[in-house]
Structures are given as C-alpha cells and as structure tokens.
Amino acid sequence: QKEVEQNSGPLSVPEGAIASLNCTYSDRVSQSFFWYRQYSGKSPELIMSIYSNGDKEDGRFTAQLNKASQYVSLLIRDSQPSDSATYLCAVTKAAGNKLTFGGGTRVLVKP
Amino acid sequence: DVKVTQSSRYLVKRTGEKVFLECVQDMDHENMFWYRQDPGLGLRLIYFSYDVKMKEKGDIPEGYSVSREKKERFSLILESASTNQTSMYLCASSPGTVLYEQYFGPGTRLTVT
Numbered sequence: 001q002k003e004v005e006q007n008s009g010p011l012s013v014p015e016g017a018i019a020s021l022n023c024t025y026s027d028r029v030s031q032s033f034f035w036y037r038q039y040s041g042k043s044p045e046l047i048m049s050i051y052s053n054g055d056k057e058d059g060r061f062t063a064q065l066n067k068a069s070q071y072v073s074l075l076i077r078d079s080q081p082s083d084s085a086t087y088l089c090a091v092t093k094a095a096g097n098k099l100t101f102g103g104g105t106r107v108l109v110k111p
Numbered sequence: 112d113v114k115v116t117q118s119s120r121y122l123v124k125r126t127g128e129k130v131f132l133e134c135v136q137d138m139d140h141e142n143m144f145w146y147r148q149d150p151g152l153g154l155r156l157i158y159f160s161y162d163v164k165m166k167e168k169g170d171i172p173e174g175y176s177v178s179r180e181k182k183e184r185f186s187l188i189l190e191s192a193s194t195n196q197t198s199m200y201l202c203a204s205s206p207g208t209v210l211y212e213q214y215f216g217p218g219t220r221l222t223v224t
Contacts, residue, residue, distance in 0.1 A: 032211065034212065034213075042217070042218075043201055043215040043216060043217050043218045044154070044201070044215050045215070046212050046213070046214065049211065049212055088153075088154065090213075098144075098156055098159060098169065099156070099213060101153050101154040102153065103151075103152075103153040104153060
C-alpha cells in the first residue's frame with residue numbers, strides 16, 4: 001500500500017462546475033497536509049495547507065481533512081480552464097522531517 | 112516572494128560523467144530538498160538538509176550525493192551518471208525546524224545518454 005494515494009484521473013469537469021479531488025494516507029501520525037498544483041512542464045506550486053480536522057477555504061479552493069478516516073480532499077469551485085493541471089497531495093508526519101507525495105490527480109476543465 | 116533557482120533548465124550528459132545540479136534560495140530557509148519526478152512514480156525524495164553541512168538520505172539516495180556549504184545553496188551530485196538517472200530534478204526549500212510549506216524551483220530536466 002502506498003503511503004499517500006490519489007486517483008490518477010483524468011478528472012474531467014465542465015467549466016463552472018465543482019472539481020472534487022481525494023487523497024488517502026496510511027500513517028495515522030501524519031499531521032500536516034498540503035495540496036500542490038503542477039502545470040505540465042512546470043514545478044509544483046503550493047495552493048493549500050491544512051493541519052486540523054474540518055474545512056479550510058481560500059478563494060475558490062476548499063481543503064477538507066478527516067484524520068479519523070485518514071483522508072484529505074480538495075474542492076475547486078467554479079472551475080476554470082486555467083485550473084487544468086495535476087494536483088499533488090502531500091503529507092508530513094508528527095515528528096515530520098519530510099513530505100511524502102501522492103502520485104497526483106490530473107484535472108481537465110472543459111469550456 | 113520566495114525564490115528558488117536551479118542552475119540549468121535542461122542538461123544532457125553522457126554515461127559515466129560527474130554531474131552537478133545547483134540550487135539557490137533567497138529566503139534564508141533552513142531546509143532544502145532534492146527530488147526527482149518520473150511519470151508513474153511521482154515525486155521521490157533523494158536527499159535533504161536541515162542546516163549547513165548537514166544532510167540526510169531520502170527515499171532514493173543511491174547514486175547521488177549532496178553538498179551544503181552555505182545556507183542558501185544545496186548541490187546534488189551524480190558521481191557517475193547512468194541512463195536510469197534521466198529525470199526531472201526538483202529542488203525545494205522550506206523555513207523553520209518543523210516542515211511546513213515547501214517552495215520549489217523550476218526544475219532541471221536531465222538526460223543521460
């Protein structure tokens with residue numbers, strides 16, 4: 001079992017709709033959770049971080065964390081073609097000294 | 112804004128050559144990292160460093176070494192390049208003693224022929 005798992009996609013979403021991305025992790029002591037966006041040929045760019053259970057909103061993005069179920073999700077509201085990218089989930093442990101990344105979910109927003 | 116720069120965007124080297132990849136950050140971050148990214152395998156940590164002259168192995172250190180002589184600079188060294196080291200190499204940095212956000216450089220696409 002991979003430490004951090006994501007559906008590779010592609011997740012196809014009509015413009016203006018909500019894109020919902022999921023990520024599960026295997027280590028219960030994981031404490032910090034991040035979502036990165038990576039455009040083709042570019043490096044990852046941090047878009048959200050979340051550390052406690054519940055929702056965290058930033059503009060059109062909402063991160064949701066459920067430590068009991070060991071999953072973290074990302075919602076993209078009012079999806080735009082510019083949101084088309086690969087989204088990487090990353091997790092660090094309590095005594096954390098490194099991030100572990102999921103394989104990424106490719107999102108395609110169609111006009 | 113945090114700026115992480117890498118010495119080359121594209122690099123082509125021959126098998127057996129010694130290869131140096133340089134990374135510089137301008138935000139006085141304590142932590143620096145080297146990853147490689149391959150299709151289907153995702154981002155994998157090679158080495159990281161919490162402080163000057165300090166290094167720790169990541170998940171795939173074999174065939175690589177690193178050097179951190181100054182706080183802002185972290186170098187990745189391929190002692191004898193092999194074709195299976197053809198990859199995208201990404202450097203990142205983060206502040207503080209507890210890992211929070213990591214900021215990535217633009218990447219170096221290395222081809223070993």
